[in-house]
Each structure stands twice: as structure tokens, then as C-alpha cells.
Amino acid sequence: MAEEFNTESMLDIFLYESGQLLEKLEGIILEKQDADCFDDDDINEIFRVMHTIKGSSGVLMYENITKVTHKLEDVFYYLRESHPDDVPHMELVEKVLAVSDFVTGELDKLKNGETPDGDEKQLVEDLDEFLGRLKGEITKQGIQMPQANKHVEPTQFYITPVAGDDSHFYRISIHYRSDTQMSNLRAYSATYALKEVAEDLLYTPDDILSNEASADVIVAEGFHMLLQTKSSKEEVIALIDSSEAEEINFDELSKEEYGRALSEFGREEAEPAAAAPAATKDENNKEAKKEGPKPGDYVVKTKEAGKGKTLAKNQPKQQSIISVNVEKMDALMDLIGELVIAEAVVLQNPDLKVPGLELSNFQKASGQLSKITTELQEVIMSMRMMPLTNTFQKMRRIVFDVSRKLGKDIELEVIGENTEVDKNIIEHITDPLMHLVRNSVDHGIEENPEDRTSIGKPAKGKITLEAKNEGGKVYISVKDDGKGLSKEKLYQKALDKGLIENKAMSEFTEKEIFRFITLPGFSTKEEVTEYSGRGVGMDVVVKNIQSISGRLDISSVEFEGSEMTLVIPLTLAIINGIVVQVGNSPFVIETASIKEFVRVGEDSLISEPSGEEYIVLRGECYPFIRLNQRYDLPDSIDKIEEGIIVVLEHEGSQVCVLIDKLLQEQEIVVKPIPSYVRKVKGLSGCTQLGDGSIALILDIAGLLMHDGERR
């Protein structure tokens, strides 16, 4: 699953992230080295880079890195807060590069498994001196000195394991003399002695203490150990009691050989479950990784007597991370899509329907194939997953910038920024999310702190940005504790602008009224501000979100705040769908949007003189669409008692469609309708079915909209 490929250690992540940040930093510096000064964006960015590296190096306790970045952060803090003129730009550039070089050097040492022991004193002194002059300059120019940059000391620490580089790996085989008594106890004393120095120890037979018969096995086949330790060969040999031993074979192995030997050891065991707890751990890990680790994932099964236990997990020294062109990933994704289709073509091939075929071997093989293609899909999906961290970072900036410009005091809380979503989706939601956040800052939070304090809210506004992953969907919400939406105002506005029918307010549900703000040309704010309120916006947000089959939920309580939630499918390309048939044409409906299938009689049908039709189900009335009429399909069922009614739901509205019959449920690879076909309302794409025919994918939102317009 997704997370299975995201098991980089803390150190790897630190190295990777810091490396990326430094690259970005150098990019900025080199671009601006000939300019007169850094602009605000650069200063903010450099400040942020230093702040991040300072923070994470603090947690990992690389103190020289922390000190240096801390100093440079200070410098940029004063630049950011006071905007002094006449900063010696070239000197500043040199300082930044010096820091960047220093940190890069230390990171390289870490990558090579060395200790980052670079001396930071000179650099810190230089920076101090520079900062002193900068402060002098600020005072001279009569700019108010900002409050000292507040540094929060990390309260949690991560102690990196000592580098496993100097570990040796040995395979030790002891052959005892054939008349040795209690060879199992001798073997045990050898393992006991080795436990003193072992980082990892595995031996076979492994039941030396609990099973007396193991003595015979040891005499006959020898006693074999795999040992990982820091001690030298001589030290290890000295520990083993060799009095009764006829022969001790002692091989030093490379790490790779050791890894192979470990798995051989595992296979030699009678039952795989007994292949040392390492195996159980791995299984646990695998399960745990599927949904991210949880407390309780690492409970060890009670150790069986005499079984060796791995002390320290073998860790690959550094997982390498490569960046891949997104186009290649997309191409791979497409290919896998094609593979899924091809699989369906093979497995549902009409040739297989010949009566009397013996297919049991074929079924077995096809089961295996399906399993692999499913895994392949999961892997590629996981490769495309990215955390929302960067996106949320941007939002921080926006809140910071906009709230300062507008003079509002706003706090931003970010929850779940590690939530992972498909890269494609991230690209699509950044702009909408930016809009929502701006709206919250601009319209949501009250203009005057007094308006807040007078109704018992803290003077400081609060915006919460939250992301979570639930049931194959991602929920990203922007919540503010501002004034909330006024239903009356929304209704009046929509009516004045002629965006809605002239109906009484009570005829609309709360949700429908909130949704008015997503209508094109709607803006409740009287004046247009720089940041929002041009009236283009919410409708664009909704359009963007709908283009990736997501939706926008709005909830709000007047005077208490509003919450806008984007609900987006985790991935776009492959959906679970039900194939249905109308006339001779197959259609696909996404399984998640189907509420039920029913057969009803003619008496449930209500026909209006205008041609509209409704179906009454258990006292509820639903709009009814005949797909065959809508798309002019011949040879299809017209009488509703002969066909099947499918009740579909989208964003809380329902619609019924009439189909002829259900064909099957399967994974559907969504393909866009080719551009040479005119866009048809109610269809969102197409796919190829097992028998090679093309099925059209119904777009419920489109159907509903179409239906609404027709009315």
C-alpha cells in the first residue's frame, strides 16, 4: 500500500528535506546575487529555510548546524521585520552561501556515515558581527527595532542510532566431537557469551535449551550462528568456549551476504513462523505500514523458549531517493490502466464462454494475475502520493501576508499536513484552497477585534486548516471562527442578483442557501478588496474541485464561524464501477454514488404535463431520467416495470435513472472522452470493457445539473 514505500528513517528524511531546502536557497541566492537587495519574498523564504533546518537539526541534535542556521535566521528576522535600507547585499550573499556550504558539508558527512563535527565558531562569530552592524544600521535609520526573534527550544529529541558501519558480520559453525555430552548446553553457553557483544544473533538449531534432542542434531550437523557485532574476530573467538569443539569455522561476511544468510537461516527452519522473531517483526511492520503505525502494532509474541531474538534490525544505510519526471509517472500510470483493461479483456474473453471448457488451471493463473495487477496499481498510486505539507506551507504564507495587509490578528492552526494525496490532486486543489483561505481571512474573521470580544470571542481570530484521509477520500477543511454566513443576507443577495428563482427563503434548505455563494457572479461583500470578493472565485473553486470529481461542503453558524470542506477522491484514474446496459450500449456508474437498485411499477411514476417525470419511492419523490430517451438509444426497455431503477446520489441530491439490466461490477479505468467528440452533458468519460466494447461513464453531477436546467 501507499505507505509501504515510505519507510525512510528520520535521518534520511532530514537529509533529503534539508538538501532540498538548501538547493532552493542557493537558487534564490544565485538568482539575486547581482540585484541590489533581496525582496520580501526572498527574505521570507530564506528565513523559512533557516528556520526549518534549525528546527529539525535541533530535534536531531546536530548542534553546530542548529547554531549556524539559528544565527542566519536571526539576521533574516531583522531584515524581514525592519526592512533597513543599505544592507551590504554582496556581503549578505556571501554569508548566506557560507552557511549553505557549511550545512551542505555537514550533511555530506552524515550521508557518508561520519559525525558532523565541523567547527561553527568562526562562522557564528562572523554572523554575529554582521548582525551587530545590521542592528546598528537599523537604529541609525530610525526604524523601530523589532522584538527579539523568539526561539523555541525543541522539546522533543531524536537520538540517531550510532552508524552501523563498523559492525562485522560473521557466520560461525561449531562442530563438536562426536562423544560430546550435552552439546546443546555448550552451544547455549557460546550463544550466552556472544550475547554480550552481539547486535544481532541468530542460531540453528534454535531450540537448544528446550529440546534435549537438539544435542544430537548439533553433534551430527554442527551448530551454526550468524552474528552481527562491533567486536573483532579475535575478540569473538576468545568468547567462545572451544574445549570440546572439533572444528570452528569462522567466516566474515559482507553485509549483503549476511542478509542472504539470514534468509537462508529462515528457510532452514521447519516452520516459517519460527524463523526468528525477525520474521514476525516484518509481518507486523507490513501490516502496520498499510495504515501508518499505531500503538499496539509492535507487540511481540511471547518469546518461545530458546529462540534467538534479533537485537537490532538490519538497516540499509541510506535509502536513496530519486526524482522522476512526472510525465514518466503519468505514462506508467496510463500503461497500468491499459494493463487493467487488457487483463479484463483476457479474463472475460468471450472465447472462454464456450461450454464444457476445463478452466481450473486458467482460473488459478488468472487469480494470480489479478493479484499482481492490483498490487501494481497500489504501488504506482503510492509513488504518486505526496504529503500536503508544501501546500499547507503556502497557506501559512497567505494567512500571514493577507492578515498583515488587512491588519487582522489571526492565528493559523494546521492539522494533518502529512496527509498524502495523489500529486495530480495536489495541483488541482492548491488554487481553490488558496481562495478558501483568503476568503476566511478576508471575509470570515471580523474587521475589528471589538466585534469579536463583544460576543465573547478571543480578540485573535483563528483559522484551522485540517486534512484527513477517510474511506478513500481526502477531506481538507478550512475553518474560521469569524462571523459566519448569514442566511438572510445570502438569500437576499442571490434574489437581488437574479441568480435564483423567486421562491420564499423557507423553501430552500440551509445547505442550498450556503451553496448560493458558489453561484457565478455572487459576492456578498460590498466592496471588492485586493484579495477576494471580485465575484469570481467560489464558482471557480467549485468548478476546479468538480473537475477532479470532488465536492465542496459548506457549513456555518452565524457569529460563530464557517467551515468549508473539500472532499476529494484519493485517486482519479481507476474507480470501482458497475456496468449496466441500456439498449445496446453499456454504461458505467461509479459504485460509490449508487444508493440502490429497485424495480417499481407503473403506479410509482408521476408524469407532469411538461414532460417531467418523477418516481415515488417510500413516499419520497425523485426526479426520473430515461437514459434511452436522453441519449436516443434504440431497442431499449420503455416500461419501467421491466427495467431496473437505479437511485443515484451526488452531494445530497438524488436522481433515478432507468436501465435495462445490470452486467457486472469491476474496476474501471477512467479515460477522458476524446476531444473530437463533442462534450456531452451527463457523461464524464469512457472506458473499455472486457469484451473490447466501449462503455460511457455517467457523471451524476452532470445529470443532476442537466436535469435542473431542463426544469
Added chain:
Amino acid sequence: MKILLAEDDFASRKFMDKQLSRYGECDVMVDGEEAVDAFMMALEDGEPYDLACLDVMMPVMDGYQVLKAIRDIEAQKGIPKSKRVKVIMTTALNDERNVKMAFELGCEAYAGKPIDVEKFEKVLKKLGLI
């Protein structure tokens, strides 16, 4: 200071015990449940632990569960944040996810095995334990 050490593996236990005994009295537990029991007992006797070192992979309850249980008990008893026992996870599970989760559960430090003794001592200093 009073130290609680939970570690099911003999060799690691011996090693940690030796290290920690330099700083104070060290109680050694072999599984997660015992660790919680010992923590509870010390709390009830009015002599709570100053430091708890928890292995992650242990029988009955794993280290994360123990950490959570400890923090829950402390929250329930209304022990202020500054008075809470300092918890250091000691484990070979060094994935970022695991570390993040442990931080979220409220441990003070996360030490990857094999443990870097020097840094370990530094952390004890930073936590104000020695």
C-alpha cells in the same frame, strides 16, 4: 533519580541497565504491561519515576501503548505537563512515521538502536534530568 526501564531483550536490558544505573535507581521490567503496572505503583506510592525508557517491541503491550497509557494516566490524575515522567523510546524502528507517531503520543525523546550513549546523555541534560 528514579528510572523505569522496559525492555524484553536480555542483552539490551543488561546494556541499558548498566548505562542508566549511573544516573539513578533503575527498575527493570520485561514487558509492556509490567511497565505500566510499575509506573502506576510508583505513582500511588507517591514516588513517581523521573525517567522511563521504553522499548517498542515488547510482549503484551508495545512501547507505544505503554507511552499512551502513561500519558493517559497522567492526564486523568491531572499531573501538570512539567511534572510528567520524561519518556525516551529506545528502539530499532527508526522510520519517520514511527518517530512522528511517538512524538505525537508525547514522548520526550526517541533513541534509535544501537543507542548513541553520548547523545543519550546530552538529551538527559537537555531534559533537566542530570
